[in-house]
Amino acid sequence: MRTPRYDVTAIGNAIVDVLAQADDALLEQHHLAKGAMSLIDAADADRLYGIMGPGREVSGGSAANTAAGIAALGGRVAYIGKVAADQLGQVFSHDIRATGVTYNTTPLVQGVSTARCLIFVTPDAQRTMQTFLGATTQLGPEDLDMDGITSSKVVYLEGYLWDQPRAKTAMRDAAITAHKAGVKVALTLSDAFCVARFRDEFLELVEHHVDILFANEHEILSLYQTEQFDEVVPRVRAHCEIAALTRSEKGSVVVTGNEVHVIPAEPGVRVVDTTGAGDAYAAGFLYAFTQGRDLWTCGRLGGVMAAEIISHYGARPEADVKALAAAVLAAGR
Amino acid sequence: MRTPRYDVTAIGNAIVDVLAQADDALLEQHHLAKGAMSLIDAADADRLYGIMGPGREVSGGSAANTAAGIAALGGRVAYIGKVAADQLGQVFSHDIRATGVTYNTTPLVQGVSTARCLIFVTPDAQRTMQTFLGATTQLGPEDLDMDGITSSKVVYLEGYLWDQPRAKTAMRDAAITAHKAGVKVALTLSDAFCVARFRDEFLELVEHHVDILFANEHEILSLYQTEQFDEVVPRVRAHCEIAALTRSEKGSVVVTGNEVHVIPAEPGVRVVDTTGAGDAYAAGFLYAFTQGRDLWTCGRLGGVMAAEIISHYGARPEADVKALAAAVLAAGR
Numbered sequence: 262m263r264t265p266r267y268d269v270t271a272i273g274n275a276i277v278d279v280l281a282q283a284d285d286a287l288l289e290q291h292h293l294a295k296g297a298m299s300l301i302d303a304a305d306a307d308r309l310y311g312i313m314g315p316g317r318e319v320s321g322g323s324a325a326n327t328a329a330g331i332a333a334l335g336g337r338v339a340y341i342g343k344v345a346a347d348q349l350g351q352v353f354s355h356d357i358r359a360t361g362v363t364y365n366t367t368p369l370v371q372g373v374s375t376a377r378c379l380i381f382v383t384p385d386a387q388r389t390m391q392t393f394l395g396a397t398t399q400l401g402p403e404d405l406d407m408d409g410i411t412s413s414k415v416v417y418l419e420g421y422l423w424d425q426p427r428a429k430t431a432m433r434d435a436a437i438t439a440h441k442a443g444v445k446v447a448l449t450l451s452d453a454f455c456v457a458r459f460r461d462e463f464l465e466l467v468e469h470h471v472d473i474l475f476a477n478e479h480e481i482l483s484l485y486q487t488e489q490f491d492e493v494v495p496r497v498r499a500h501c502e503i504a505a506l507t508r509s510e511k512g513s514v515v516v517t518g519n520e521v522h523v524i525p526a527e528p529g530v531r532v533v534d535t536t537g538a539g540d541a542y543a544a545g546f547l548y549a550f551t552q553g554r555d556l557w558t559c560g561r562l563g564g565v566m567a568a569e570i571i572s573h574y575g576a577r578p579e580a581d582v583k584a585l586a587a588a589v590l591a592a593g594r
Numbered sequence: 595m596r597t598p599r600y601d602v603t604a605i606g607n608a609i610v611d612v613l614a615q616a617d618d619a620l621l622e623q624h625h626l627a628k629g630a631m632s633l634i635d636a637a638d639a640d641r642l643y644g645i646m647g648p649g650r651e652v653s654g655g656s657a658a659n660t661a662a663g664i665a666a667l668g669g670r671v672a673y674i675g676k677v678a679a680d681q682l683g684q685v686f687s688h689d690i691r692a693t694g695v696t697y698n699t700t701p702l703v704q705g706v707s708t709a710r711c712l713i714f715v716t717p718d719a720q721r722t723m724q725t726f727l728g729a730t731t732q733l734g735p736e737d738l739d740m741d742g743i744t745s746s747k748v749v750y751l752e753g754y755l756w757d758q759p760r761a762k763t764a765m766r767d768a769a770i771t772a773h774k775a776g777v778k779v780a781l782t783l784s785d786a787f788c789v790a791r792f793r794d795e796f797l798e799l800v801e802h803h804v805d806i807l808f809a810n811e812h813e814i815l816s817l818y819q820t821e822q823f824d825e826v827v828p829r830v831r832a833h834c835e836i837a838a839l840t841r842s843e844k845g846s847v848v849v850t851g852n853e854v855h856v857i858p859a860e861p862g863v864r865v866v867d868t869t870g871a872g873d874a875y876a877a878g879f880l881y882a883f884t885q886g887r888d889l890w891t892c893g894r895l896g897g898v899m900a901a902e903i904i905s906h907y908g909a910r911p912e913a914d915v916k917a918l919a920a921a922v923l924a925a926g927r
Contacts, residue, residue, distance in 0.1 A: 281692075282912075315662070315689040315910060318651035329648070348681040348707070356648040359614075374681070577648060579615075 265444075266412040267363070268336040268551035272405075272435060273324025273419035274397040274428075275342030275366070276376040277349045280536065280574055281314040283381035288389055293381065298390040298452045300424060301379075306393035309379050318349070319575045320356035321378055323451055324419040326537045326576045330544025330566055332361040333578045334586050336551060339363040339409050345396040349375035360577070366404050369396040386532040386571065394424070401427040402434050410435055411442035414551045415473070417543070420451030423459045436470040445502075447473035449543055450480035457483055467500045473550075474504040475543045481506055494521060505560060507542050507567070515560045524560040527568035537576020541566040545586070554590065562589045598777075599745040600696070601669040601884035605738075605768060606657025606752035607730040607761075608675030608699070609709040610682045613869065613907055614647040616714035621722055626714065631723040631785045633757060634712075639726035642712050651682070652908045653689035654711055656784055657752040659870045659909045663877025663899055665694040666911045667919050669884060672696040672742050678729040682708035693910070699737050702729040719865040719904065727757070734760040735767050743768055744775035747884045748806070750876070753784030756792045769803040778835075780806035782876055783813035790816055800833045806883070807837040808876050814839055827854060838893060840875050840900070848893045857893040860901035870909020874899040878919070887923065895922045 288295050291312060301309065320329075328340040340357055344350030346368040353375060357364045376395040380388050400422070410416050416439040422428040436446045448463075448471045450456050456463055463484060467474055474497065476484065481493050481504075490508075494516050497504040504516040512526040545566030549559040569580050621628050624645060634642065653662075661673040673690055677683030679701040686708060690697045709728040713721050733755070743749050749772040755761040769779045781796075781804045783789050789796055796817060800807055807830065809817065814826050814837075823841075827849050830837040837849040845859040878899030882892040902913050 310688060313688070313692065315653065315692045316685070317908065318685060320648065352649070352651060355643060355646070359646065359648045575650065 263412070265414045266337070267339045267409060268413070269328065269331055269415045269417050269547050270339045270341065270410050270413040271324040271328040271417040272341045272422065272432060274322050274376060274394065274421050275325060275344045275353050276322040276378045276392065276397065277353050278319050278321030278378045278380050278536070278576065279310070279313070279316040280319065280380045280382055280534070281316040283314065283383055285383055287312065288381060288383065293389050293391065295383070295389050296387050297454050298392055298421070301391045301393050303393060305391070306377060306379065309391050313379060313381070317574065318352065319577065320353045321537070321576050323421060323449065323540050324417055325357055326540035327417060327543045327547070328362045329357060329360040329577045330541050330582070331548050333582045334544065334548040335583055336548045339406065339413070341366050341404055341406060343369060343396050343400040343404060344375045345369045345373060347374050349377065350396070365406065369399050373398070380536055382534050382536065382574065386535050388534060388536040397428070398425050400425065400431060402431045405431055405435055407438055410439055411444060413439070413444050415445045415447050415547055417447045417449070417547065420449055420455050420463065423455065423462065436466070440470060445472040446470055447475065447547065449475040449539065450484060453479040453483045456480050460484060472502045474501045475539065475546070476504070477507045477539055478509070503556065505542070505546050505563065507539055512564060513542065513560050515556045517556065520556070522557045522560055524557065524564055527564050530568045530572055532571045534574045535571050537570045538567045540576060541570035541578070548586065549590065555594065557594050558590065562586055565589050596745070598747045599670070600672045600742060601746070602661065602664055602748045602750050602880050603672040603674065603739070603743050603746040604657040604661040604750040605674045605755065605765060607655050607709060607727065607754050608658060608677045608686050609655040609711045609725065609730065610686050611652050611654030611711045611713050611869070611909065612643070612646070612649040613652065613713045613715055613867070614649040616647065616716055618716055620645065621714060621716065626722050626724065628716070628722050629720050630787050631725055631754070634724045634726050636726060638724070639710060639712065642724050646712060646714070650907065651685065652910065653686045654870070654909050656754055656782065656873050657750055658690055659873035660750060660876045660880070661695045662690060662693040662910045663874050663915070664881045666915045667877065667881040668916055669881045672739065672746070674699050674737055674739060676702055676729050676733040676737060677708045678702045678706060680707050682710065683729070698739065702732050705729070706731070713869055715867050715869065715907065719868050721867060721869040730761070731758050733758065733764060735764045738764055738768055740771055743772055744777060746772070746777050748778045748780050748880055750780045750782070750880065753782055753788050753796065756788065756795065769799070773803060778805045779803055780808065780880065782808040782872065783817060786812040786816045789813050793817060805835045807834045808872065808879070809837070810840045810872055811842070836889065838875070838879050838896065840872055845897060846875065846893050848889045850889065853889070855890045855893055857890065857897055860897050863901045863905055865904045867907045868904050870903045871900045873909060874903035874911070881919065882923065888927065890927050891923065895919055898922050
């Protein structure tokens with residue numbers, strides 16, 4: 262077998278985030294579901310932008326954040342996602358390439374603009390996301406670099422893409438092709454509401470196509486329609502080779518066929534903005550995983566990356582994460 | 595006399611900043627003048643963006659930052675500056691209005707795009723700015739809201755505008771009209787290289803039209819072509835009613851016809867990014883000034899605002915500056 266060209270190929274919605282501080286009263290006044298991701302149309306995007314405070318624009322997109330995180334750690338990553346040929350599309354493309362990610366998806370020339378996610382960050386560091394999907398809705402099977410995917414160690418899929426029929430087809434194609442080529446298929450469930458919208462499809466996917474599942478507590482409970490985290494472990498174990506389940510301040514739990522690793526959260530983090538915590542966890546996990554590390558170390562590096570992200574505004578690393586990773590990988594268990 | 599509608603009308607280049615971390619080697623390799631503002635064309639903007647790391651986009655522009663700062667403090671402010679009718683223009687317009695600034699300049703519909711300033715922030719917190727002026731070059735006398743200007747306590751002009759002939763005409767018109775109406779005219783020299791390019795014009799302006807001059811040490815030394823700060827005081831005193839001179843970690847010096855106030859810098863600030871320090875100083879100063887406070891308090895609030903800005907990335911306030919100001923104004927001298 263040839264040496265894989267990429268550690269990870271990530272596929273997701275290519276989005277520019279607009280972050281602004283907000284108070285709870287504003288969320289209530291405009292009926293925004295706190296802590297969740299809601300889809301909005303162009304008119305709502307304009308209206309909600311109008312009520313937002315001064316913002317900062319940073320590239321986002323869940324799987325793109327993960328790709329950027331893996332690249333920042335030194336991993337070889339490709340990203341597939343659709344922007345428009347506009348200024349925000351240029352910003353997205355520049356930022357992801359500047360982190361060292363290979364990004365060659367053809368931009369959409371006519372029609373809708375690059376996707377934006379309006380992120381209201383409340384004083385408790387929680388983020389409430391309102392997403393206008395724009396050009397991401399045009400991602401289709403023709404955008405997949407199957408040669409790159411089959412020359413990856415892992416293909417990483419974003420659950421948010423399930424909101425788009427053509428993207429969904431592309432994701433299934435990618436998963437099946439990857440599997441046939443011996444490439445591990447990873448999926449993040451992305452959001453509890455997203456899981457609720459597509460539960461049956463996610464269950465089918467998890468059962469038949471997913472080797473590594475990422476989910477937070479809300480998402481995995483929603484997938485299995487239970488309120489007891491303990492009930493999740495035997496069920497997910499029967500479905501996936503590996504499940505990495507994040508639990509905020511309780512750390513994470515990594516489940517395999519015969520093991521359960523409980524990894525405490527990093528202590529002493531001053532939480533500023535939780536945007537991207539799950540994406541960063543997946544980045545740390547997958548970097549260590551593709552370097553052949555044990556699962557406990559994978560979960561630990563995931564936690565260290567998440568702690569870095571939540572200590573500042575924005576969902577991509579700012580600190581020297583290579584140095585953070587070197588400490589984790591040298592320490593081992 | 596009717597009550598002025600605005601405390602301050604600010605006029606400047608409407609710019610979106612693109613901030614990225616950089617090391618000194620990158621600046622040297624690409625011959626970028628560290629700590630200065632250089633003007634670049636569209637081709638250079640593309641080339642330099644290409645070598646930049648992942649960025650964050652935040653609204654900038656020197657006088658616009660000052661306007662946003664005054665509004666954040668609770669002042670009534672209008673801003674005049676030219677963007678294009680594009681995505682970055684929308685970002686600029688949203689952000690300045692979201693701070694409470696009145697902003698009604700007609701965007702440029704055809705031709706060049708909204709101005710961008712590529713800001714390379716080095717580990718020493720110094721910023722090196724490469725500006726593509728874009729739509730700002732089209733600001734002209736027709737964009738001035740003379741009714742608003744003559745109904746302000748202060749009109750604040752940005753030295754950077756002197757690089758554009760039509761903007762320069764607009765600024766002179768604004769200064770003359772303001773003066774006739776009894777409105778104080780304030781000018782910031784903006785940049786030592788900018789002063790060097792237009793020294794004679796700035797001297798003429800300072801001598802005949804400016805009541806309140808803002809400058810940092812480099813700029814004022816360049817204006818009077820001296821290397822001794824002590825030589826500056828008698829000269830600027832003969833020209834302007836008030837000169838507020840900032841000296842980084844040495845604080846600021848406020849000079850009037852018969853007084854010199856030396857105001858120490860705020861202690862204990864962890865400096866992250868000095869972008870916008872001068873703009874924030876002017877905001878604090880002008881807010882206190884238009885509230886009728888004494889010059890020592892004006893300089894002190896300027897220093898407090900500058901300390902807030904340099905403690906984080908970006909040139910507009912993030913902290914609750916009203917609370918900071920309340921403490922300064924309550925304390926008095």
